[in-house]
Amino acid sequence: MSGTPLNATPPLTPAGDNPPDRREIRAVILGLMIVLGLGAIDQSIVATALPRIVSDLGGLTHLSWVVSAYVLASTSTMPLYGKLSDQYGRKPMIYAAILIFLLGSVLSGMAQTLMQLIIFRAIQGIGAGGLMPLAQIIIGDIVPPAKRGRNQGSIAAVFAICSVIGPIAGGIITDLLSWHWIFYVNLPIGAVALVMIGRALKRPHQSHSRRIDYLGAALLTACTTSFLLVLALGGNEWAWNSPEIFSLSALALVLCVLFVFHIRREAEPVLPPDLFHNRLFVVACIVLALTFMGMLGASLFFPLFFQMVMGVSPSHSGLLTGPLMVGVVISSMLNGRVLLHRFGRYKPAQLFGLGLATIAFAVLAWAAATSQGFWIIEPAVFALGLGLGLVMPTMTIAVQNALPFAHRGVGTATLAFFRSLGGLIGVTGSGAILAYRVQNAGGLLDGVHMSSLTEAGLKQLATASPEVHAAAIALYRHAIAMTFATGTVIVALALAALLFLPELPLATDHGGAATSRK
Template sequence: MNGRLEGRALWTVFAALMLGMFLAALDQTIVSTALPTIVGDLGGLNHLSWVVTSYLLASTVSTPLYGKLGDMVGRKPVFLVAILIFLAGSMLAGLSQSMTELIGFRALQGIGAGGLMVSAQAIIADIVPPRERGRYMGLIGSVFALASVAGPLLGGFLVDSLSWRWVFYVNLPVGALAVLIVVTRLHLHTPTVRHKIDLLGAALLSAGVASLILVTTWGGSQYAWGSTTIFGLAVAGVLLLVAFVWQETRAPEPILPLGLFRSRVFAVSNAMGFTIGMAMFGAIVFIPLYLQLVYGASPTSSGLRLLPLMAGLLVAAIASGRIISRIGRYKIFPIVGTAVLVLGMFLLSRLGVGTAPWLASVYMAVVGIGIGLVMQVLVLVVQNDVQPRDIGVATSTATFFRSMGGSFGVAIFGTIFATRLADQLAQLPRSVTARLGSGVHLQPEQAKQLPPLVHADFLQAFAQSLHGVFLWGMAIAAIPAVLAWLLKEVPLRTTVAPVAEASSEEALAGATPEPRLQQPAVRRAGAAP
């Protein structure tokens, strides 16, 4: 293939990358509606949460490693390895005969998923200049929005129509199509310089991140926050990450070059990603619970009722991406997006037992618009800020900080909610609290069985507790709203890689620079969707 990918060839490859990312995002949510059926078939109720946790843990831990590997050995082979691992995990998960096997194969899926998320976005950075990349990043944001809604719906349909095993088998034909397109249509330069992988750094980072994610997953549920297990994991996680930072200062080729954080753009963008992840994931996880308890919606119906939020995210992400590509400036979008997110969190804090469904939909749409205006823009910003040799690391770091922020957000807001709910219930008569216990683990179906007066008291206590969660979400969302003003606007490059740097790197590698990496971007009619 001569020259840079353009027109139909570019959109064909982009579609394959989107399919890969869609599968990875879909498998975060598609299992939820199948869990009761899986337990009925395989047993292992006590380990049920690990079906979700193992996937989250493996995908988050593997994210930084894939970014560095892509920079070192080439993104196409890394993407193909990731999707093959993901598909192998999907097939084996579908064939599982015990809960232990399913948890292990879900972890294998997660290892592949971490590479799909990072490699796909890094490949887009290889084939599309930053100035044009906004429109594509907007579409990537829409993939996550679609997957979050489609996951529970598709999972429920497959369980009802076929079997829970098809929740995993459905990935195989879609993934095979993505592999075929990438193998035959995507031609990227593969570095020829020999690299030394920082294995110790990778091990320290993986162990440290795993420990902290287990703290946020287990704290307040399996173990009390003050328990020896949680305290030990927290201390171990912090010490391992300190050791990782020390290792990165002395490694010839660090997994995460700490020098990148000397750039204000890189540091501010990742700080924003972390805090937005906290506010977004931490608060939004309670919206389906509100819909189920207050409006009596089924799990599937509550997924559909999230459509306004996802529609707001989708429209804002695509529109902002197209505008960025047109004007070549991005700073206004994080500023406006974070301000809208703060407003959206405040509006969610006004949700009550008597709130009309249409008004709740408006509030959710506002939150979606705020997220859509800022989330994918941050990835574009860090990619534009670093040298092409660090694109993979920059992409994986942005994804990693957002995921870690989400994990901490879910844990922190879960604790806030549980504490406030316990305080609210303590104010009710003993005859009511005797039926409710702590109230935290009360399922929507159980709540419906309560006597009318007890049910009404519980809903009021639940709504009051949610107010605090969303107000804290608003406070945390205010942090990136301030940081957005500190974000320096760096002109978006109109080439995929600076000619001088690409030439010097290729000369060192003893290879010839590929023309597609040096040609300036040409605005093409009909290139955008």
């Protein structure tokens, strides 16, 4: 099962008879680095500015939807970008993704209410859904798996470096100007990305007539949205046993059944069922979904923890979040340039990485719950980054190595879909945990209801009485510690799933899928 090739169509090779030379590969990789930097900087800047956004616009219980709307839109469009790039080419689709992303950035910067910001972030997410998958697909087109570790390591390093710069820039921009400007910074970066891609990506695309499964994409989006609304609103806006939650749950189930029935009958489904006959692909989707569920769900609250619990400024909270991505940079470079490139093995490093991430999450949960200082929290954040950097980049290489060229576009995009879906569930679930703890915090303290206090955010918290201030800090501390503990369990489950991942030899050319080691 692990070595089952997907032979629905004959294996294809990249466009052009001659393989790209090193100069062309470097030019393309440089352009893709700018594209990935665009998405990385945006996500980290927004995370740092979330407390200030909530302070200005209100609505702490809907905080996670500023991120969730973005991730939901990007997640839902990822498989469609893979299909469209197979038909119309990589270059037109990555152009479209960048332009939609920039439009959403401008609109988000102009938002005056939290609802406007959530809607505009969804538009931004539609564009972001093509950035990472298309970059990985293009790399898979031009670089054989055995040589891809160095390139993927460099891509991951640039992505991580931008994620380090983002919190710092976000804190500075938020302090000196306003949170509205964190979205406008995407415009010059996006312009550079468009120019670089236009110059670097020149290979002609071999056109293949494919039917685009718009109905499947619509069913997938509706099913995912319904499920996440249950997770976000249950126990918060509506009780878990309310008619609204029952109705949404039933709708999600019906849409899921319809989607499965549809893709089994559709000639070119948005998620081909044949992909799930490959054991490596299935295990990889499960591992990445669980990894991102734990990581993104907990790390969303790092800036909130540092600012509201530890009492630091937005710019300093960005610096304190930095060790996470510094760890990712170091381990990604080591993994891609040394371990994977020299030994051709990806599973041992992934096992060690997830084990380290599990331990780091457990330490963070304990440190948050027991009021430990930075001398424990910061090394744990760094260790978490080290562990995650050994897992994420090489999993894409493993999947692309296991699939024939004709299916690598949709396979890569589908892997990205499940990875982001896991992150989306983590973000929404963590937001639900925090909202539940806030709304059940014990009623009135000195005449101020805790949910009213946290709705107003940092401004009212700073002017509250010492008793109310201390109660609010304790509330945040224990709620965020709970998200870290949940992340520990989820990443441990990812480690258990990783044990079932087959180890395939990395191909040295662009031929068909690799077969399993016996």
